[in-house]
Amino acid sequence: MIADNPWVDALVRMGIVALAVPVAVIILTWVERKVIGRLQMRLGPMRVGPYGMLQGVADTIKLLTKEDLRPQTADRWTFELAPFVIVVPVFLAFVTLPLTADLFVRNLTLGLFYIVAVSGVSIVGFVMAGWGSDNKYALLGGARAAAQLISYEIPLVMAVLAVAMVGQSLNLAELVNDQGSVPNIVWQPLPFFIFVVAGLAELYRQPFDIPVAESEVVGGPFVEYSGIRWSMFQMAEFVNMVLISVLGSLLFLGGWNWPLGNEAGAALQVPLIVVKTSGFILMFMWVRGSLPRLRIDQLMAFCWQILLPFAFLQIIINGWVLVYDWPDWVMGVLSGLATAAAVYLTYRGAQQAAEPVSPRLHRVGSAF
Amino acid sequence: MTTEYRPPHERELETIDLNVNVGPQHPATHGVFRMVLTVDGEQVVDLDPVIGYMHRGAEKLSENCDYRQAIGYQDRTEYLGQFNAELCYVLAVEKIAGIQPPERADYIRVILTELNRIASHYMFMGAFGTDIGIFGTSFMYSFRDRETIQDLFEEVTGERMMYAYFRPGGVAWDVPEDFRERCRTVLDAVRCGIEDIDGLMTENEVIIARCRGLSPVTPAQAIDWGVTGPMLRATGLAHDLRVAEPYSIYDRFEFDIPTGTQGDVYDRYLVRLAEMRQSVRIVEQALERMPEGPIMAEGLKRTLRLPEGEVYMRNETPRGEYGIYLISRGADKPYRLKIRSPAFSNLSALRAMSIGSYVADTIINLGSIDIVLCEVDR
Numbered sequence: 001m002i003a004d005n006p007w008v009d010a011l012v013r014m015g016i017v018a019l020a021v022p023v024a025v026i027i028l029t030w031v032e033r034k035v036i037g038r039l040q041m042r043l044g045p046m047r048v049g050p051y052g053m054l055q056g057v058a059d060t061i062k063l064l065t066k067e068d069l070r071p072q073t074a075d076r077w078t079f080e081l082a083p084f085v086i087v088v089p090v091f092l093a094f095v096t097l098p099l100t101a102d103l104f105v106r107n108l109t110l111g112l113f114y115i116v117a118v119s120g121v122s123i124v125g126f127v128m129a130g131w132g133s134d135n136k137y138a139l140l141g142g143a144r145a146a147a148q149l150i151s152y153e154i155p156l157v158m159a160v161l162a163v164a165m166v167g168q169s170l171n172l173a174e175l176v177n178d179q180g181s182v183p184n185i186v187w188q189p190l191p192f193f194i195f196v197v198a199g200l201a202e203l204y205r206q207p208f209d210i211p212v213a214e215s216e217v218v219g220g221p222f223v224e225y226s227g228i229r230w231s232m233f234q235m236a237e238f239v240n241m242v243l244i245s246v247l248g249s250l251l252f253l254g255g256w257n258w259p260l261g262n263e264a265g266a267a268l269q270v271p272l273i274v275v276k277t278s279g280f281i282l283m284f285m286w287v288r289g290s291l292p293r294l295r296i297d298q299l300m301a302f303c304w305q306i307l308l309p310f311a312f313l314q315i316i317i318n319g320w321v322l323v324y325d326w327p328d329w330v331m332g333v334l335s336g337l338a339t340a341a342a343v344y345l346t347y348r349g350a351q352q353a354a355e356p357v358s359p360r361l362h363r364v365g366s367a368f
Numbered sequence: 369m370t371t372e373y374r375p376p377h378e379r380e381l382e383t384i385d386l387n388v389n390v391g392p393q394h395p396a397t398h399g400v401f402r403m404v405l406t407v408d409g410e411q412v413v414d415l416d417p418v419i420g421y422m423h424r425g426a427e428k429l430s431e432n433c434d435y436r437q438a439i440g441y442q443d444r445t446e447y448l449g450q451f452n453a454e455l456c457y458v459l460a461v462e463k464i465a466g467i468q469p470p471e472r473a474d475y476i477r478v479i480l481t482e483l484n485r486i487a488s489h490y491m492f493m494g495a496f497g498t499d500i501g502i503f504g505t506s507f508m509y510s511f512r513d514r515e516t517i518q519d520l521f522e523e524v525t526g527e528r529m530m531y532a533y534f535r536p537g538g539v540a541w542d543v544p545e546d547f548r549e550r551c552r553t554v555l556d557a558v559r560c561g562i563e564d565i566d567g568l569m570t571e572n573e574v575i576i577a578r579c580r581g582l583s584p585v586t587p588a589q590a591i592d593w594g595v596t597g598p599m600l601r602a603t604g605l606a607h608d609l610r611v612a613e614p615y616s617i618y619d620r621f622e623f624d625i626p627t628g629t630q631g632d633v634y635d636r637y638l639v640r641l642a643e644m645r646q647s648v649r650i651v652e653q654a655l656e657r658m659p660e661g662p663i664m665a666e667g668l669k670r671t672l673r674l675p676e677g678e679v680y681m682r683n684e685t686p687r688g689e690y691g692i693y694l695i696s697r698g699a700d701k702p703y704r705l706k707i708r709s710p711a712f713s714n715l716s717a718l719r720a721m722s723i724g725s726y727v728a729d730t731i732i733n734l735g736s737i738d739i740v741l742c743e744v745d746r
Contacts, residue, residue, distance in 0.1 A: 036503065036504075039505060040504055040505050040507075040509075041509070042508060063703070102425070136386060136387075136388045139386075140727070168383040178673050206501060206503055207501070207574050210728075213397055214498075214501075215396040215499050215500075216396065216500065216727055217727075232463035235595060289503060289505050290502070290568070292500035292572065292574045292575055292578065293578075294574060295572070295577075295579070295728045295729065296410050296728055298578075337440050337720070
């Protein structure tokens with residue numbers, strides 16, 4: 001309890017979320033530009049403030065003051081509502097996301113279910129933006145987004161479900177409290193990998209940035225947006241990234257609990273969750289700086305042929321372990337074997353067409 | 369990846385094919401190229417390339433300049449392999465005039481031309497990575513080392529892009545005194561850069577999955593379409609004009625012709641990567657043997673008047689066979705100058721390569737041709 005009056009308490013908690021999340025986004029835009037800059041042997045932003053730290057603020061001001069353009073032939077309401085349809089659900093998901101044992105807006109019993117359900121609504125926004133822009137790139141991008149995001153929602157949910165099965169709860173706080181001694185990643189590595197990959201696809205970042213592919217559909221559904229509306233898409237992407245990262249650290253890395261234990265004060269829990277979340281975020285940025293893009297059919301095949309069957313496999317494994325009351329390490333071994341199989345199948349799929357990689361050399365040159 | 373195409377009215381669910389206009393302003397068209405794609409969902413049913421946005425009449429313009437002034441138009445035509453294009457033009461003029469450039473000038477030309485080839489292939493590596501979707505990393509890696517080459521060219525010629533340094537009979541002025549050492553420094557950076565690109569892209573699983581087996585071209589098709597350069601060699605034909613028809617002093621160097629096996633996009637990438645290594649070898653040999661001496665043929669008049677005659681000179685630029693057809697009627701200007709542009713011929717393969725593939729693959733196909741629009745449109 002932050003305040004005695006439940007109304008005041010709820011308002012204060014909502015205020016914290018509503019403030020902290022946009023601030024985190026502004027910081028993250030700077031971090032992303034810096035991290036990718038260093039990966040590419042650049043300095044990244046250096047001009048605005050020390051080490052360019054105020055770059056995010058400058059960007060925000062620029063975007064807020066830019067003209068809000070709408071193509072004349074665009075479907076007005078669809079076009080103008082789409083950014084909200086994408087942003088609002090992402091923020092709604094934060095309502096039940098506990099950051100520490102005491103820092104959350106409302107700890108719902110079905111919190112996990114709520115987050116998954118609410119964040120799925122964003123997909124409609126992509127289709128709206130793609131359709132409403134009256135632009136063929138946007139249309140292609142919107143269709144790609146619909147196909148990709150809906151497909152990857154399923155393995156994501158299945159991976160999360162596997163964790164919930166073992167934790168015997170859909171309440172995030174309870175799931176975290178359950179991981180006091182051993183985080184879930186140890187006994188369930190497979191759902192962790194599925195979660196990370198599917199999460200990356202949900203964020204439409206490299207190597208899954210197919211809906212917004214710069215070199216193909218030039219930003220996809222967002223191509224016609226400018227100024228504040230465009231920045232809302234951008235914000236949704238970053239908030240979503242924070243959401244997936246926090247969710248990942250809560251479900252798989254023991255959240256604020258492991259390794260400090262549930263009794264540690266907020267002074268220790270907050271840094272702990274920040275470190276775990278940052279780990280996820282930095283990994284997403286690292287992947288972005290080094291991997292190219294998959295093709296849409298490869299992406300779909302990967303989802304339906306690798307991720308989804310293996311997500312089901314994990315649920316079956318967890319079911320066995322729970323029904324027959326086997327020890328946890330059995331689940332860990334089975335899940336580990338399944339992970340190895342999934343990685344092998346993915347690798348083989350990528351190598352299938354590949355031949356030996358060095359070109360032949362024709363020795364024809366003559367020295368004098 | 370080709371699937372059977374059925375016209376709209378024969379499908380279970382009647383749909384309309386969509387015309388998507390890619391370019392002339394699009395991040396992946398490498399200039400002002402435009403292609404009208406007819407897509408059925410994600411698949412390309414038809415592709416209509418539209419060129420000419422960069423047409424400047426370089427051939428006609430050259431006919432109104434004297435032989436030395438026209439050199440500049442070659443830079444502006446092939447703006448990534450400027451020295452290669454200049455070399456072709458200069459050799460054509462020398463062939464008609466019967467001028468023999470001094471030894472030192474020949475070596476300087478070869479060194480600069482091969483460095484230029486490396487710089488051009490660096491540009492390809494960067495742009496190709498971006499086409500596949502690497503977020504600028506390949507571009508930054510390439511440009512770090514391309515920049516060292518550019519700096520060297522700037523020191524030698526005073527220009528970063530439009531060099532106009534080769535002249536009929538030699539080169540415009542001598543290279544700086546520390547040219548050898550500077551070149552060696554550049555080569556060190558380039559070698560390191562090639563390994564970096566290799567490490568970033570060659571065995572990247574996503575790149576292999578995307579490019580291996582994508583739009584393979586057979587040697588017969590390549591010959592039919594007039595495809596030359598790395599695209600031709602990727603099909604397995606070891607045809608390189610530097611060896612097949614040695615011009616300048618290329619017969620004095622030892623180097624290999626890298627060829628591919630399947631002629632697909634991945635082979636084109638590999639061939640270019642291997643070609644960069646071979647160019648490094650050529651520059652190394654040329655640096656060792658470069659003699660001292662004059663850099664311009666003796667007894668040339670201020671205004672060059674060529675005897676009557678015509679010549680077709682061709683050489684191997686980073687994109688393929690660059691040709692100059694030159695007719696002289698005894699005046700101080702070319703009577704006719706025709707440029708055979710390799711990128712134009714290579715581009716003609718785009719439609720056949722792309723039909724039936726995915727939209728995303730079309731972009732890679734275009735990238736793998738490595739077009740220079742100024743040279744296509746002239």
